[in-house]
Amino acid sequence: MSMAELVQTDAVPRRPKRRRGRLLPYLLSLPALLVCIAILVPFVTAAIYSLQRYRLNLPYLRGFIGVDNYIDFLSDPAFWNTLRISLVYTAVTVVAELLLGLGIALLLRRPTRFHNAVSIMLLLPLMTAPAIAALMWKLMTNPSFGILSYLVGLLGVHDFKWASDPSTALFTVVLVDVWVYTPFIMILLLAGLRSLPRQPFEAAALDGVPASFVFFRITLPMLAPYIITASLFRLLDSIQQFDIVYAMTQGGPGDRLMVFQVQAYLEFFQYTNVGRSAALLMILWLITNILSNIFIKNWLRLRARAHGHA
């Protein structure tokens, strides 16, 4: 590559200059390195906390207890509840957003002025702060004046309590998540769809191939890298969802929506149990780390293609 040429031009005869040329990339990236270290230090600290009995209200009890915090989780129904709710929340949101996002991207596929205007409008929910989006839906689902409560009332469903009823809380929060994040999947898939080569579709049209065959045998396989990248992006964010759940119900009613990060937040600030909170987050990190390794590989491949190095 032309990278080599640039390195060669750095090799100017005079010596001190050459050394500076070699140091240059390190000097330029030094501040970024500092930020990295500033992230890694708390991360390592959290790992250490997770191996300690560490409660802010009982500092004198603090001590190393090995993996006891983790072992305690095994027999703790609250932990299994958190794991289950997080996985259900993630599965439901990602599947719903993927199907809906793909559907909308297909509807908007042809780049007409109207379709482009619609796709720009759909960016607005995505650019709304998720915590604020939760507030918007809270106002709309308020039992005394919320428009949505009124509308389901017209449909004959009275006393629909949305986020404050254990049986509908998950549905309500998922609805907000879908409202905010479906446009994310949609715009990635739309960009993917529009970048697909035209020839296979033109050939299929000439041969009179049925639309369902075109969709399942041409469109979907060619779109697969985009679908995988977009879903992994969402998967990683969704299993860590905090803003929407916290702003909507703070994990309630009861422990109905106690997803990982909300539970860890409450362990830390409400029960002041730093060790347990850290152990919980380490488990979440382990899950996301496995996922993000898969993710980064896919993302790099797609990125290389986007920047023409494939």
Next chain:
Amino acid sequence: MDHSSLAGRIFRGIALAMVLVFFMFPIVWILLMSFQTNEQILRIPPRILFEPTLANYEALISGQLRTAAGNLQISFMRNLMNSFLLSSASVILALLLGVPAAYAFARFKFRLGETIAFTLLSFRFAPPLLVLLPLSLYYQQLGLNDTYFGIVWVYQLIALPLILWIVRGYFEDISPDIEHAYRLAGHSWREAFTRIAVPLAGPGIAAAGLLSFIFCWNNFVFALILASADKQPVTVGALAFVTASGIQYGQIAAAIVLSVTPTLLLALYAQRYLVEGLSLGAVKG
């Protein structure tokens, strides 16, 4: 491949209309609510036609809420100012730190560079609380808790990976031959960087900056943990606002409108770059 049959077109039209209603209705409805008095909001059935009032906005801007229980002081404008301050400072810092590093990562292959780039990327996907909770304890010891500097510093977690990876892509797309020729004419690398590379990557840098601003603005959990009332941005402030006693629903709606308007306007302005920004440069729009 065109679904030009009449039934197909009708189906697509209905589907698109439903999509638009689902995604636009909440925004429109909250906007309407923000111009209503409490009596108008509580009316059943709700009406779309009403006599608009600016009282909610006036109360928020003046910071004086008149309620049945008496006057209430609120600091919502302070939250709004904090959001502007924190987001702009974070983006400026991230650009100063990130653009030279992105240039180094794009132009020189060196192992440390790759390691930094990937560490920042993988922490983009790590649970934020994992870093934040221990950090809040460190901050207490260092006296950084509840300082603008401390919050701007953690916002680098949001802004820096974004700027690094997007701007790096833009630098990689510029042929090094141009800088090469410029350097052969006797200019230093610094001149090549500031006069050639940065201007050519300008749109990418601007887009990455705008996007980081939006994401910093929209962040909730960092400030929830690290900031007290007088340093809080709107995302946290609005939530506290809802639970404050005596607040009227129209005022909540107005607060929501004020807190989302800046990012929505920026998003519309930068929409060409959003696809690239959201995918960290993996998908080109």
